[in-house]
Every structure is written in C-alpha cells, then in structure tokens.
Amino acid sequence: MADVDTRATFILRTYLHLASAVVGCVAVLYGLFSLGLAEPIARGMLSISWLIPMGGFILINWLASRAAHQAQDLGTQYLALAGFVVAQALILVPLLFMAQMMAPGVIESAASVTLLGFLGLTFIAFYTRKDFSFLRSLLIWGGVGALVLIVGGSLFGYELGTFFAVGMVVFAGAAILYDTSNVLHHYPEDRYVAASLELFASLGLLFWYVLSLFMQGE
Template structure:
C-alpha cells in the first residue's frame, strides 16, 4: 500500500504546524488513542473472524496462486476508498466509518497468516505472535519518536516508497508466475519499506494535517503499523 498523500482542507481548520504546543499535544493524544483503539478493534474482529470456519477455509483457499492477487486487489480498493473518505471530509461519522472499514479489511486479509501461525504450528506460535507484536510496537514507537522529537520532514520519502511498493508488487507477481518463494530477504525488505511509511506518515502528522483530522491521521499510522506487523510476523514464522 502506498503512503497516503495529504489533501489540503478548508482554511477554517488550522494546520497543526501553526498551532501552539498544547493544541498540538492534544492532537497527538487523540491520534494515537485512535491508533490504539483501531488495534484493539482489529484484535476483536480477528478473533471473531477466526471462529467463522467457512470464512477461514475460503481465505486459506484464496491464499494460493493468482486468487491471492484478486484478494489483494480487493483489499487495496477497499483500503484506498477508506483512506480517501477519511482524508477528504471533516464529517466525523464518515471518518469513523472509513476507519472501521479499513480495520475490517485488515482483519480479513490477516486471517490466513494468523490462522497458520496459531493452528498449523505448535504452542510456541502463540509466543511467536506475541514476540512479533512486541517487536512491531517497539519499532513503531521508536520511529514515531524520531519524527515527533526532531520534527524532521520526511515528505521526500514518498517517491522512494512509491517505487518500493511497485517493485514489491512486481516481485510478488513474479513469484507467482515462476513459482518461487520470496523468502526472508523479501520480508526484511518489506520491513524496511514499512519503516519508511511510518516515518512518512508520522511526518505528515507533524507537518501536513489540520487540527480536525486526527481520525484520518490515525488511519494512516494504523496502516503502516499493520504492514510492519505482517512482515515482522512473517520473519518470526520463517525463523521457527
């Protein structure tokens, strides 16, 4: 998924970079509270989806070959639509609806990976998921802190990230055509790419958003967090 490009909004909403420290701190608190709530909602939805056997079987069957590209295409369409809604309106009902749609799409796309981690291995896979989650949160926190403390503008990463995602999609398609496993090296590269999106999205949070767009900001950060978690978990599973 490519990084979200901020769209300018009506002037009655103050750019975050122009407000005082108290207002900015309030915005940050609201944004990261919504990220935490999105993660909690993801866990709840994922737990519910994994109990629906027909859905699990369907997602596992679709996770093979070209059908997975169709799933990814549907996922990208749904998430892009949700991002557009969240970033182009100040209507809170629409923003929260977009965030819910995005979290639901993430929960669905994660079903095969989490199911394999939980049920195809032994009990140590519970530990694997926990370890991957802790590593993901640590990386996310560290990268976010770098931007929030230094206030460095990482907007220049957008072009590099876009190129990186195009290359990644090409590698996935090539793997399906020629039947090779992308392996740990690809997952490590995607972790680097996900780290770049976190820097970029947090930079957008500091420099580009308006004071009313904390829901849209949280959606962008949640998207980067889940991309990072996917590939960190993939690495931990491949290691065992």
C-alpha cells in the first residue's frame, strides 16, 4: 500500500544493507585467515560432531532473525545483523579452509557462480513481479527434511552426496525468490535490516552448497 518512492527507498536500503553484510562477512573471513586463526577454528569444528556448530548457527540465525523482525530499536536490529554476519563467517571457515587446501581457486569460482545465480533469481523476481509467498510451505517442509538428513548423516556417518547438494542449491534458489518477493510485496518499510538479513542467509546457503558441489568435482 506504500507509494512508489517509499517502496523504492525501502528496496534500496535493503540491498545496500545486504551488500554491507556480504562485505562484512568477507572482511571477517579475511581477518581470520590473515591472522592464522582460520586453521585452529576449522580444526576445532571438524574435531567435534558437526551437530554442535550447526546447532549453534541455527540458534543464532533464529535469534538474529527474531530480533531483526521484532525489535523496535534500530540499534538492536543492526546488532542482530552484525551477529549473524559473524556467525555466517565462522560457520564457513571449515569449508573454506578445506577448499583452500584441496582445490585452490575453487572458492573464487563458486563465489562467481553464486553471485550470477543470485542476480539471475533477483532479476526474475523483479521482472515478473510475481508473489512467491506460496513457496513458504515448501521451504518449511524442505528445510525440515534437509535438517533431518543432515542430522542423520552426522549421527550415522553416511555421506549425503551430490544429489543432496544439488537439491540444496535448488532449495536456496527458491529461498532467494521467496525473500526477494517479500522485499517487493510484503515487508514493512521500517524492516529493511530484517529483509537484508533473510536475503543474506539465503545467499550464504547458496554459496555453501555451490562450493560443496565444486569441491566434489575436484
């Protein structure tokens, strides 16, 4: 129901915050690798059950999303986004460390494909102006199913393999369409921080599984 200028300002703010979150995540990762902290962090995470760091990440994701969506204070919303950016960087450290050791150059390739995929999906959402809110139920059930498979793989030691990674790339793509549609049609004008957080989470998920596929091909 907002006028065109108000909505355009909201969209611009959302994507500026998304870009800032991506730059912030890259900066945190660069600092960890430059200072030699990435290796002990990666080895520490890989030496324990993956359910522990994954569970912590999911909890932080939920808390940050809740705060960004519900907090009235803008500072709290920014704190939630910053906390999630740091959590995203930390959860990426083991995968990036292994990629750097096993297949130099694959990180840049995966990042390029992720960016192209994100831009393509964003173009589709903006061009069609379609409301993709119908994807919500599919994303909820798909997320629950994926979580069950991940937990089962961690507990029973079976590999999820290429087909799972492909499925998660599709899942992340659907999440980006859903989030972008919400930015266009549903978010209140004062929730650009929350909108950028959701887009950043979906983008991070897409990068994770694109990089996983690249590593499986090496």
